[in-house]
Amino acid sequence: MNPWNSCCDDADSPAVDRRVFLEQASKVALVGGAALSAPLVLPAMAARAAEQIASGANGKSSESLVKLLYEALTPGQREKVCFAWDHQDKERGLLRSRVANNWDITDYYVNDDFYTDDQRAIIRAVFESLYRREWHAKIDQQLDDDSGGFGEQNSIAIFGEPGGEHFEFVLTGRHMTVRCDGNTTEHVAFGGPIFYGHAADGFDEGPTHPGNVFWPQAVEANNLYQALDGKQQQLALVKQGLPREQRVGFQGAKGKYQGIPLTEFSSDQKERVQEVLRKLVEPYRQNDRDEVIACLNQQGGLDACHLAFYQQGDIGKDGVWDNWRLEGPSFVWHFRGSPHVHVWVNVANDASVKLNA
Known part of the structure; x- marks a missing residue:
């Protein structure tokens, strides 16, 4: 789809x-x-x-x-x-x-x-x-x-x-x-890894991230987290082990991923993941959006991915997770919202593509 x-x-x-x-x-x-x-x-x-x-x-x-x-x-x-x-x-x-x-x-x-x-x-x-x-x-x-x-x-x-x-x-x-x-x-979406971010209200934005143009992406992801049942939330939430934001090289099919495998989601919950994905690629031209989907499908689609939310860096300790990550064999979308938004994106159809960061 x-x-x-x-x-x-x-x-x-x-x-x-x-x-x-x-x-x-x-x-x-x-x-x-x-x-x-x-x-x-x-x-x-x-x-x-x-x-x-x-x-x-x-x-x-x-x-x-x-x-x-x-x-x-x-x-x-x-x-x-x-x-x-x-x-x-x-x-x-x-x-x-x-x-x-x-x-x-x-x-x-x-x-x-x-x-x-x-x-x-x-x-x-x-x-x-x-x-x-x-x-x-x-x-x-x-x-x-x-x-x-x-x-x-x-x-x-x-x-x-x-x-x-x-x-x-x-x-x-x-x-x-x-x-x-x-x-x-060859093999990559966006022509290679990209980065976007925003410090809308100073270096330390606070839990509501006022005026941050990218924060709605995190809101969509957190809405998905709230739609998970208790067991799923436990699997998705990583209490220790927030990765360095720059660590967006590919792990391949045998990688050790944090969070919950999306195969654990119901069909309705997978639709919610699609909504998150739509929000992530929303800013970009059609050609690049299409490339992301083509690369994702070639590596097994969303069923090959994991979704992780990180307790570390929770601004205000409000349970709205500022840091989260959607990752598959050759797909990484790392959202760092603390102290302001940094987002690292690396998408390809082949996990052998090396990162230069």
Whole structure:
């Protein structure tokens, strides 16, 4: 069963408004010398990308924008932010697949003078295209609270050549790692591990997490916990042994999982798990939601997963579990809500995929 037939259909597409994008991208033709020798992004090129966004042709709207961005960069800029597909960083390993809660993938923030206004407009369009339109304001709220707004502390990198056999766009920052790969990265959803988080009301948010745009995901999970019977709650609740939040590498089919196996759930309870899953993937574009389900099904579906709630880190000792984890052979969604929200996501169809965190 597709778990988002009811709430996440294609009605939210396109993610980027065609008129707004055309207004932004076509400004290149008017800027003239202010473009600082950037290649001319002709209005016709911008129009083609916008048309692909509007039509959702082949699910490639985000990827078309990445190609447009790549073509808009000068050779000097490409030297700084574009890399070979398997580029190895001396300190950070395979840079394309790295994930962290607060990091810069390159040395240039989107709002730095390194980029022109036109390039920033395309970067913003790529960013928006990765999320459902209804989530744009929420993600902007997270960025405003955590880093002063989009682009202030966000850096990008492009690996491979967009339109080629393999390529990937990565945007990072505080409480953010997001990717766009045109399904060219084998085995994985989202193009690789991602991260999201929010410190809405200061570093220590308190038990109600006021204003946190991601806390409703935990509310949905806790509603599921309350729907379990006493024995199931005992199995699901881990009193000691909260894992490090970064520990989201795959354990495989023979892994030792915490919490309750979902095979212990009734059909009604499994429907509630589907609701949690829908809430988790709700912010993202249809293509990425579909990839998550395809990867999950290939490893045995939700029946191959465990769900754990952690007593450690229960803010206010109120029995509303701030930390919880849904995990299977090659599926990890780790929600850390104490002292504020950090969420680590690693999903693939093959447990042999290695994590770089």
